[in-house]
Amino acid sequence: MTIPDPSPTPRRRQRRYEGPLNRAIIVDTAMVIVREEGLDALTMRRLAAGLRVAPMSVYRHIDDRQTLLLAMLDRVADGVRPPPIAADPRAEITAVITAIHDALHDDPWAIGLLVANKLASPKILPAVNRIYTALTNSGLAPRDVSMAYMLIWHYTVGELLDRHHTPVDPFSRSMVRAADPAEYPGLMTVVAQLPEGPPSDYFAENLQRILDGVMR
Amino acid sequence: MTIPDPSPTPRRRQRRYEGPLNRAIIVDTAMVIVREEGLDALTMRRLAAGLRVAPMSVYRHIDDRQTLLLAMLDRVADGVRPPPIAADPRAEITAVITAIHDALHDDPWAIGLLVANKLASPKILPAVNRIYTALTNSGLAPRDVSMAYMLIWHYTVGELLDRHHTPVDPFSRSMVRAADPAEYPGLMTVVAQLPEGPPSDYFAENLQRILDGVMR
C-alpha cells in the first residue's frame, strides 16, 4: 500500500555536494553537526545521514571516528589567528594565548576532545612557538619558560572547560545555593557580596595575574 | 552435551558480599572497576558482572548511570582530607588545594567526570570554604577573592587533566618531537635545554607563582 515512486531516476535523496564523497565534505558536515547538535550527536550514522549517504560510505575516506575528530581539531587549530608579533613579551603572550582561548571558546566541544582523548593538532605549534619565544625574551631561564608555559596553558584549559559547563555565573550553581550559609560563612559572605557574579571576561584579568606571578 | 550441574543448590556464582544487594556495595564495586580498568570499562553490564548479578538488578538501587557516577564523586570528595587550619593564609590555601589536587590525582577519572558532566559533590564545600576564608583573611576584596579562587581552581583542573593524559613528560609528545626544529626555534631551544623535562611536582611550584600574582 506504499505509494510507488513515479520517477524513473533512483530515489536516493539529493546530496548537497557535487562529485564523489570526499574527506573535506565529510569534515565540513561533521563540523556543522557538532556545532548545532553537540559532540554526542556526532555519531557515524548521524554523519552519514547528514551526507545523504549510507553509514559505511564514510569509512572509505576516514579510518575511524578518532581520525575524524582529529581532522576536526585541525580545523579549529587552523582558525587560531593571532595578531602580528608584538615586541613586548607580555603583550605578545597575552595576544597569542587570547587567540587560542577565543578559538576554543567558539568551538567548546574541541577543548574536551583535546584533554580527554589525547588529541592535539600540530597546526597549533606556530602559536606555541610564539609564546615560548616571548617568555624567553622576557628574560626567563629555559626551566622557568617551560614552567610558565605549562601554567598558562593549564589555566586556559581549566577555564575553558569550566566556563563551557557553567556558562553564565559559576556561583548560581545549585550545589552552592543549596548549601547552608551558616556552615560555610567564608564562602557565603563573598558570594553574597557578588550579586552579579564575576565579570564575563575574567580570563583576561586572571591571565594578567598569572603573568604578574610569572614575570619580573 | 553440556556437563550437568552436580550440585543441588542453584548454580548462581558466589557473591563477594552478604545479604541483599545494596547501594554501598554497588559503589564499592564500581570504584574497583574504574580504578583497575578505567572509566570506559565501567558499563552497567560490567558492573553487574562484577557483582555477580543480572545487569538489571543494579537499577533497583541506583536510578541510572549518571547517579552512580555522582555517588562515586561523593566518595572521592570524602577522601579529601586537608590538614588542620593554618593561620597564615598562603599556607592554608596551599594545604587545602593540595589536598584536593592529591585526591583527584589518585582518582584521575574523577576530574574528567567533574568537568565533562557538570557533576560535582557538595562534600567538597568545606574545603572550598576554607580557601575563600583564607583569601579573605589575606586582605582581598570579595571580587578579588572570587577571581583568585577561580584562577586557582581552573589551574588545578587544567593541570590534572593534562597530567592525566601526558603522565611523565609533556615534551616527549610525538607532536612536538615530530616537528621541524628550524621551524619553531623558540620552542625547540627551550625543549633542547630540558633533557629531563619539567619536575614532577610542578603543581606545587606553579601554585606558588599563582599566589605571587594574586596576593600582596
Added chain:
DNA sequence: ACCTGAACACCGTTCAAGT
C-alpha cells in the same frame, strides 16, 4: 572505484515476569 545492506558485538534502559 565507489558505495552499500546485513551483520557483529557491544551500549543504557524499559518491561513484564519470576521467586
Added chain:
DNA sequence: ACCTGAACACCGTTCAAGT
C-alpha cells in the same frame, strides 16, 4: 521485596556484495 530474561533503540565497525 527483590531479582531477572527478553527486548528496544541505539552505538562503531567489519564483511561481502553490489554497480
